[in-house]
Amino acid sequence: MRSWYRRGLVAAFGFCAAMAFTPPIPAHAAGKTVVIWWNQGFYQAEDQAMKDAVAAWEKATGDKVQLTFTNGSDLPAKVVAAITTGEVPDVIYADVGDFVLIPQNAWNGKLVDVSDVVDTQKSEYNKAALEAGRYYNNVTHKRSYYGVPLKEQALHVEVWKPLVEEAGYKMSDIPKQWDQYFDFFEDVQKKLRAKGKRIYGLGYSLATKDSDSTYLFNQFLVAYGGGGIVTPDGKLHADDPKVREAAIKALTKLTKPYKEGFVPPGAINWGDPDNNNAFYARQIVMTPNATISIAVAQMEKTDQYMHEIVTQQLPLGPDGKPVTSLVAVKQAFIPKGAKNVEGAKDFLKAFIQPKNLDNYLKQARGRWTPVMPSIVKDDPYWLDPKDPHRHVSVSQQVGENVPIMPWFMSFNPAYADVNAEQIWGKAEANVMTGGMTPEKAVDIALTQIKADFAKYPEPTE
Amino acid sequence: MASTSTLTTTAGAGGARPRRARWYGGLLGSDVAWGAAFVLPYLAVFVLFVIYPVGYGLWLGADPSSYTKLFADPIYVETLINTVIYLAIGVNVKLFLALLLSGFFMRPGWWVKGLLLVFILPWAVPAIPTFISWHWMLNGQWGLINNAIWNLFQVDGPPWLDTAHYAMGSVIVAYIWKWLPFWTVIFLAGRMAIPKELYEAASVDGATGLRSFAHVTFPLLANLYIVCTLLSTIWTLGDFNTVHFVSGGGPALQTHVLATLGIRNAFELGDPHMGMATVISALPLLIPLVIFLMRKLSTGEVHL
Numbered sequence: 001m002r003s004w005y006r007r008g009l010v011a012a013f014g015f016c017a018a019m020a021f022t023p024p025i026p027a028h029a030a031g032k033t034v035v036i037w038w039n040q041g042f043y044q045a046e047d048q049a050m051k052d053a054v055a056a057w058e059k060a061t062g063d064k065v066q067l068t069f070t071n072g073s074d075l076p077a078k079v080v081a082a083i084t085t086g087e088v089p090d091v092i093y094a095d096v097g098d099f100v101l102i103p104q105n106a107w108n109g110k111l112v113d114v115s116d117v118v119d120t121q122k123s124e125y126n127k128a129a130l131e132a133g134r135y136y137n138n139v140t141h142k143r144s145y146y147g148v149p150l151k152e153q154a155l156h157v158e159v160w161k162p163l164v165e166e167a168g169y170k171m172s173d174i175p176k177q178w179d180q181y182f183d184f185f186e187d188v189q190k191k192l193r194a195k196g197k198r199i200y201g202l203g204y205s206l207a208t209k210d211s212d213s214t215y216l217f218n219q220f221l222v223a224y225g226g227g228g229i230v231t232p233d234g235k236l237h238a239d240d241p242k243v244r245e246a247a248i249k250a251l252t253k254l255t256k257p258y259k260e261g262f263v264p265p266g267a268i269n270w271g272d273p274d275n276n277n278a279f280y281a282r283q284i285v286m287t288p289n290a291t292i293s294i295a296v297a298q299m300e301k302t303d304q305y306m307h308e309i310v311t312q313q314l315p316l317g318p319d320g321k322p323v324t325s326l327v328a329v330k331q332a333f334i335p336k337g338a339k340n341v342e343g344a345k346d347f348l349k350a351f352i353q354p355k356n357l358d359n360y361l362k363q364a365r366g367r368w369t370p371v372m373p374s375i376v377k378d379d380p381y382w383l384d385p386k387d388p389h390r391h392v393s394v395s396q397q398v399g400e401n402v403p404i405m406p407w408f409m410s411f412n413p414a415y416a417d418v419n420a421e422q423i424w425g426k427a428e429a430n431v432m433t434g435g436m437t438p439e440k441a442v443d444i445a446l447t448q449i450k451a452d453f454a455k456y457p458e459p460t461e
Numbered sequence: 462m463a464s465t466s467t468l469t470t471t472a473g474a475g476g477a478r479p480r481r482a483r484w485y486g487g488l489l490g491s492d493v494a495w496g497a498a499f500v501l502p503y504l505a506v507f508v509l510f511v512i513y514p515v516g517y518g519l520w521l522g523a524d525p526s527s528y529t530k531l532f533a534d535p536i537y538v539e540t541l542i543n544t545v546i547y548l549a550i551g552v553n554v555k556l557f558l559a560l561l562l563s564g565f566f567m568r569p570g571w572w573v574k575g576l577l578l579v580f581i582l583p584w585a586v587p588a589i590p591t592f593i594s595w596h597w598m599l600n601g602q603w604g605l606i607n608n609a610i611w612n613l614f615q616v617d618g619p620p621w622l623d624t625a626h627y628a629m630g631s632v633i634v635a636y637i638w639k640w641l642p643f644w645t646v647i648f649l650a651g652r653m654a655i656p657k658e659l660y661e662a663a664s665v666d667g668a669t670g671l672r673s674f675a676h677v678t679f680p681l682l683a684n685l686y687i688v689c690t691l692l693s694t695i696w697t698l699g700d701f702n703t704v705h706f707v708s709g710g711g712p713a714l715q716t717h718v719l720a721t722l723g724i725r726n727a728f729e730l731g732d733p734h735m736g737m738a739t740v741i742s743a744l745p746l747l748i749p750l751v752i753f754l755m756r757k758l759s760t761g762e763v764h765l
């Protein structure tokens with residue numbers, strides 16, 4: 001009896017040990033489940049809209065979806081780890097995917113070609129979205145679609161109307177042209193400071209982290225004529241005098257007010273939420289922000305949303321012409337190694353149907369802008385003049401003859417490295433606290449950018 | 462079974478200690494199976510959660526080109542210097558203060574015990590929310606400290622997180638504040654283990670106050686102090702939370718330490734190989750520390 005008991009115990013231990021070494025059976029082993037990792041939304045309704053879209057697809061196909069929402073700041077690390085180890089889901093959407101995940105992984109041949117998904121709505125997408133979803137694959141040596149465009153964002157300016165008025169100005173006094181527009185807020189600060197207010201005129205993000213400062217600098221670069229730093233063929237034009245001059249002007253325009261005390265000193269260390277917080281605390285009169293999230297987050301405070309916070313489009317460029325808006329096109333993608341590629345593609349094909357995409361985007365309260373002009377045309381929600389913010393943002397990005405361009409990472413993944421390494425943010429810091437001239441800081445930055453591009457040999461199709 | 466018969470034969474022949482028996486630690490028959498059954502789960506856990514991750518990490522960091530990239534990065538050199546400063550100042554100031562404070566908390570009185578309870582709170586509360594609180598408190602524009610300075614004197618306070626020196630100083634202060642209570646309690650326990658008779662004898666010989674500390678307390682706590690320094694240095698080398706949540710490695714990437722730079726390189730730059738290379742580059746410092754610590758512990762010198 002005792003021997004039998006001992007053997008049983010030994011067998012139980014052995015079984016437990018064997019179980020410990022046995023890999024878990026994946027939920028999608030049957031090939032009927034699609035595993036989706038999705039960036040958690042800003043609002044609960046946004047997540048619910050995604051759940052509804054999933055439920056509708058499950059009902060229509062009889063397949064199952066294992067949907068996981070992850071915080072936007074944690075998701076990139078999770079995706080990098082998954083792609084490194086090969087244990088990947090079937091569909092991934094991360095808000096920063098177009099900045100840090102898709103370009104390099106498409107280049108390295110680690111993503112599934114989704115041309116057949118994009119093709120189903122190709123006639124619906126705007127030009128920038130179609131350009132943004134195409135990446136160069138250095139394994140197959142050709143460009144193809146590796147991202148499925150879902151939504152986009154561009155830089156706008158949020159302004160506190162009461163602070164402008166307290167300084168003795170009217171909103172209509174704000175100049176329309178680039179340099180004068182931003183200089184105006186320095187005057188507002190002077191007037192408010194004279195009244196004993198501890199307020200800064202300009203809420204520029206000038207840090208070396210997150211994406212707000214990257215967005216701000218590159219939009220200024222484009223405004224000053226440096227939009228050709230990388231061309232759609234993936235070539236870098238760092239030696240183009242026009243690009244260098246634009247970079248110097250952008251760097252000067254952003255750093256001079258900082259040194260003169262018109263930007264909060266802490267802006268050198270701001271993460272993405274920090275300009276929002278400074279704005280809500282009314283410590284800055286204005287802040288450029290890539291979405292209308294600052295206003296939208298105050299939607300329940302009717303006075304603020306409807307009357308006090310004003311969303312403005314980018315002013316006219318220094319040359320008096322409309323400035324081309326850099327639009328960041330947010331994309332879903334399928335990593336190689338996904339167990340259910342067909343299911344993933346089928347889900348995405350259903351999700352990007354204009355009606356479905358419209359329903360999903362509306363739940364984000366207009367924070368994101370549609371990538372399909374027909375959505376804006378067919379649904380009055382997007383250009384509703386009763387909403388003081390949404391139509392401003394949408395009409396800057398969607399419509400005929402609206403000047404927009406995708407980010408440079410779509411042309412060459414080296415620019416994703418440039419952003420991740422915060423090369424322009426470092427250049428700003430070199431000028432603001434390192435005592436460097438903008439010319440020297442730009443030359444150092446361009447040298448580093450050239451080194452990054454050297455890691456990605458020129459695309460040859 | 463063959464081994465059992467060999468053992469029996471050998472033992473019967475002359476009583477010499479059998480080689481296999483020594484290999485099994487003197488266990489016989491089903492005892493070996495019992496031993497294996499008990500060891501196997503722990504071995505499995507060790508392989509799964511220690512050997513495999515460490516091995517995988519070393520494999521990720523084995524690419525020489527990652528080190529070429531890493532050493533060419535100017536931020537890396539700055540990070541190395543920061544790491545040394547963080548360890549040298551953070552660990553030593555913290556332990557020295559802990560040693561002094563442990564003397565204070567040896568004093569009799571109910572209010573000292575009450576104060577100890579309050580003093581331990583920073584260590585008892587979760588690390589991440591407290592470091593985030595530090596970050597908010599030190600914010601140059603709307604943080605608690607600078608807001609108070611503005612309200613009182615109508616001037617801007619120091620740029621706690623906006624210049625490299627201030628930011629590194631803020632990180633070190635937050636680190637000391639968080640971990641000082643723990644090490645104070647360790648030294649307090651060490652002091653309490655010193656027999657009172659030694660102090661009485663010293664007192665008879667005229668050694669009181671500072672002389673008593675120099676000739677009785679410090680010599681008896683010296684080994685504990687060294688072990689604590691080694692342990693704290695090893696732990697602090699891997700400390701990610703303090704820098705990440707207080708300064709975020711800023712401004713301008715000037716306050717990174719190896720632990721935070723490794724995460725940045727792995728996940729913000731999307732290069733896990735370089736991230737691991739960053740962490741592995743701490744091994745030349747870490748391994749001697751661990752060896753020294755092991756030798757200290759194995760010699761049994763950490764006795765009071």
